[in-house]
Amino acid sequence: MNENLYQLDACNLLCPMPVIETQNRVKELNVGDMLKVTCTDPGVKNDIPAWCRINGHEIISIEEDGRKIIITVQVGAD
């Protein structure tokens, strides 16, 4: 499995834009790839995991750095 790490900046976007941006980026990636999404809307702590659960992707970590929330998603098989 080829596990590449990609970055997505979704800072200052409000829900559901960070989810949409994540969804669109994940579509371009391969199974096993990692996507690190940086956001500022606290709602992403619920929404990106929810989106991952219903679409078969995995949350690897959720970290906070000041106002920033960094969520790492591993792309699953759709």
Add this chain to the structure above:
Amino acid sequence: MYKAVSLISGGLDSLLATKLIIDQGIHVEGINFYTGFCVEGHTHAIRKKDKKKEKRNNALWVAEELGIKLHIINVIDEYKDVVINPKHGYGQHMNPCLDCKGFMVKKAYEWILENEFDFIITGEVIGQRPMSQRKETMPIIAEESGAGDRLLRPLCAKNLPPTLPELEGWVNRDELKDFSGRSRKPQMALVNFYNIKDYAQPAGGCCFLTDKKYSAKLKDMWQARGSREYELDDIMLLKVGRHIRPSENYKLIIAREEGEVNYLEGYKKQFTHLRILSHHGPLTLIDGDPSEQDLVLAAQIAARYSQGRQAEQVEVEIKTPEFEAKKLTIKPLSAEQIPEKWHV
């Protein structure tokens, strides 16, 4: 197995409509369109006072409750024509509900063609909404969207002519509902039947365009610019802060509390902005093209909303988007010196 896509708003009706069809053995996936005007808990959560409210995207939550996939589609650009030129006009405020529903069903129809799904379901109920959910407007939505008889409204299907999924036997019409009117009792009965414990109850609907104050800000922006064009940032900023327009050529967007300050911070590279240096005070963005004299007045207004409002002198920093800064020392305006008509 036949496949349907369901327009999931995050509210109760689309949840129930989808559940009825899932229970008939249809493979259902959800679709949710983001127009930029959608009311979400998160938008309200900009404000710190709302921080304790649960922050969740209701459409995602509904999809997870139903165990279905949800496709969230950004339609911000395409939706502009619906808001700017609604064929069927506006509702009570700037809400183009009939055009909006037609647009969303049209997009869903395009989606089912691309993804080889068989039909579309919505949570519409005849008579529930004065503009888009009337017996005479329902065929308009089906026709203008192109979806025709591939559009099924499970909650009121028995009050409408049979659609293709019913005629072909993909779904059993007998198990669909005949809801009508504004009463929520039939929905509540179905909630109890399904033992659903939690669902969103958005007060005032799911769209900012149905909001009187928001609509007034949108009209003000269009009038001041002499154009109805807008970008996402424009319509997002209408949701945030205190908007004061002393003149056609500019307005102030003044953060009301810390959450809004944090949000407006993200726009400092796009807008001239004011910060109160000598006292605790809000961040203020200037939207438009103010003169030097206008900026002095803007500083006096912004200072009015700082803790220096009673002071003889307040120091204000003005920075351009290029971060060229200058400082002004001004006397704040009193509340009486800010005419009511300036408040948008």
